[in-house]
Amino acid sequence: MIYGFDFTDNICYISSYDGDETKELPACPCPIEIEERMAFINDYRKDTQDAAVITVETLTKELVDAVEKEKNLTFLSKEEAFVEYVLQNEKGVWQRNTAVFEFHKGSFCFYAAGRRGKTIMTEKEDIMLPEKGLNSAREKDKFFTKWVAEKLNHRQISTVYLIGEEFEGEWMELSLASVCHGRRVFMGNHLFSTGAMLWKAKPLEKKDKVMTGDYHPYYWGIRAFHQGKKDVFVPIIQPGSLWFHTEGRIDVLMDECEELEIEGMHSISRQEMKLTMPLGLRQEHPTRTSKYRITMRCTGTKGMVAAVYDIGFGASRKGTGLIYQEEFKLP
Known part of the structure; x- marks a missing residue:
């Protein structure tokens, strides 16, 4: 079995592959500290032969060193998991760029990926939420509409993924029309965990170099x-x-x-x-x-x-x- 784990605040999204079938498993509460998360993963895996790929915001030497002694554990940046998911699920996506908005209770983030020559470039921006919070459907809709316009207008983006529990509910009105204008839009919470799992389970022979924010350019x-x-x-x-x-x-x-x-x-x-x-x-x-x-x-x-x-x-x-x-x- 191969698992992909995407830890976000105190929620973990998990995807699995048993050699035949890919599954998106129910989200579950999880600890915050990295040591406790490692223990959580080891408890979750039925067998140490099961491989696990864990998404992180940014790769560090400490994280890479931490899994050297752990059998079948790997860290992968969310940007690289995003690219892997898109490459394996959207065959024609590289004609234009692809974007992700990730929206959780305490965070809002934008990702984009596209080809520049023979290199697949990614970008990531953490966007500050208002100090007073977003306390109504109208405030959420207004906030998201603003960032859709700022990040997507005047750019050739054909596909957008909306990831995170804060996108749930029927609060999108103006923002929904804006984000869907001339684009395919998908909602779900397992993009990063599935991308991480696919990176291990079905590695692609990439003709293009992937340059995420963790690589010096x-x-x-x-x-x-x-x-x-x-x-x-x-x-x-x-x-x-x-x-x-x-x-x-x-x-x-x-x-x-x-x-x-x-x-x-x-x-x-x-x-x-x-x-x-x-x-x-x-x-x-x-x-x-x-x-x-x-x-x-x-x-x-x-x-x-x-x-x-x-x-x-x-x-x-x-x-x-x-x-x-x-x-x-x-x-």
Whole structure:
């Protein structure tokens, strides 16, 4: 048996596959803490041979490490579960984008996925609910109508999924007409759990790379004299790794360098970024060549840190260590 688990607040949605049939099982209450959820899953599985895939908002190194010792347990981001569900259930969906609105008592979230060249890109946005809450059907309808217009208008989205218990009831009036205009709309609560289960049970041989928000999308590097050529882009980081596995470094020779410019480019949109690091080497080490180490790493899906270290120049001069460090955010 293979299970997909989607934990949302204190509710768990579960899908299963026994080798012949896919089932959406009744939702059930569940604990909040990750350790208690792991125990819940182990109790739910009849046999440790049963595989379980657990959806999470964002993958972290701690989560990946936590299941290394657990037999047949895997974490998968909701974005990747969403893509898997769509690929296996909507054969013609990639002619246009697909979107999900996820609405629970304490949260509202928007997802979208579509092809950019040979890459399937996803986006995710957590949207703040009003401080005073949504206390009537009219308030819910007005709130949802606003976000349907903001997220779907002027975009080629052909299919929309409405996920979550807050979509239940007959409160949608203006919003229903808006979301259904020229689109197919489906309601249900098991999209993420079924996508996670399918990811394990019926893995597709994907011709396209899936790039969710957990993967770093940028090239990073500097322009330098390299292998006899001027103004060569020397990479520090390549795109495509999970954010917590994304890091890189290069060693360079510099003298009298007042500032260092690190260039970044998004691998899909080609959006450019530049980070200027003031080093002041002319004043610190005039007319002296030294070796410097440039390091970069991700601190989160949207956070990075870059640093420059003076590592000296052979036996003639010892390095002084860290010269400059800067943390910055990605768009």
